Amino acid sequence: MRIKKRPWAKELYENNQDFYQKFPENLKGNWQNYFENSAPIELEIGSGKGGFITQLAKKEPKKNFIAMEINEMALAFLLRKQIANPLPNLRLVIGNAHEIERYFTMGEIANIYLNFSDPWPKKRHAKRRLTSPEFLKKYQNILQKGGKIHFKTDNENLFAYSVKAIANESNLFLNYLTFDLHHSxxxxxxxxxxxxxxxxxxxxxIFMLEAQYLRRC
Ligand SMILES: C[S@@+](CC[C@H](N)C(=O)[O-])C[C@H]1O[C@@H](n2cnc3c(N)ncnc32)[C@H](O)[C@@H]1O
Incomplete structure (x- = not known):
């Protein structure tokens, strides 16, 4: 759904420009200033309407959280919630996962959440999967030492692919996984x-895993 077709969302973005970041590259290296504190920053990539990150930000008030979403229409729902009831430790970003190294400097992010990322089932689209080796390298370049990736999906093939991709990274360790999160x-x-x-x-x-970078190359 294009934002142009939803006038309420277009108006919301135009009238509330302080509530989101459209040019995250301008904040590279300065995210803690943006939060006005030195607490660790956790990033959700592809946050959709933001139910997860909102609950997490409420649960962990001493940490900072960034909801990053490429789809402005999906993010508009979270923007609306954030305007009505602002969470001081949450920031909204319109951004593309492919560009994260332009947005964040090395070690700027403590942990990454990938929830129900698009599966991109065709082999020729494998590089677009957010757990591909290309993305795992990007994450390493923005995460601090010991930084974690939390990943959940309903897609068994994507999960198997992700476990394999993680196993192939010598400095990325699988802390745990489950093939049935809701009964685990x-x-x-x-x-x-x-x-x-x-x-x-x-x-x-629901499949879930946590992986952790133990050192930098
Ligand atoms: C299947 S939805 C999941 C939404 C939410 N995480 C949830 O679990 O309800 C995947 C989301 O990832 C976003 N997304 C896909 N590719 C992206 C990218 N390259 N950068 C940022 N967000 C992306 C999509 O716009 C979509 O909102």
């Missing part, structure tokens, strides 16, 4: 995303 020991802590709710209602199993 991790379910209590789990924050359900909008897509997760939809998929699990339809009976899909």
């Amino acid at each position: 020991e991790y379910s209590e802590e789990n924050i359900v995303t909008e897509y997760e709710q939809k998929f699990s209602k339809n009976g899909s199993r």
Whole structure:
């Protein structure tokens, strides 16, 4: 859905430019100033309507969070929530995962969340998957030492692909994984995303992993 077709969203963006960042490259190396504190910064890539990051930001008020989304229409829903009830530790960014090294300097991000990323099932599109070796290298370049990737999906093929991609990275360790998050020991802590709710209602199993960078090359 294009934003032009939703006048409320267009107006929301025009009238509330302080509530989001359209040029994240201008903040590279200065994100803590933008948050006005020195707390760690966690990044969700592809946050959609933002249910997950909102709940996480409420749960962890001493950390900073960035919701990054390429689709302005999806982000408009989170923007509307943030204007109505601003969370001081949450910032909204219109951005493309492909460009993250232009947005963040080395070590600027503490942890990354990838929730129900687009599966890009065709082999020729494999590089677009947010857990491809190309993206894993980009994450390494913006994460601090010990930085983690939290990944959830309903797509078994994407999950298998992601586990393999992580296993092939010598400095990336798989801390844990589950093939059925909602019936696992991790379910209590789990924050359900909008897509997760939809998929699990339809009976899909949810796959989840956490991986961690232990050193830089
Ligand atoms: C399937 S939705 C999942 C949304 C949300 N994370 C959830 O679980 O409910 C995937 C989201 O990733 C966003 N996305 C896809 N490619 C992206 C990219 N390259 N950079 C940033 N966001 C992206 C899409 O616009 C979409 O909102």
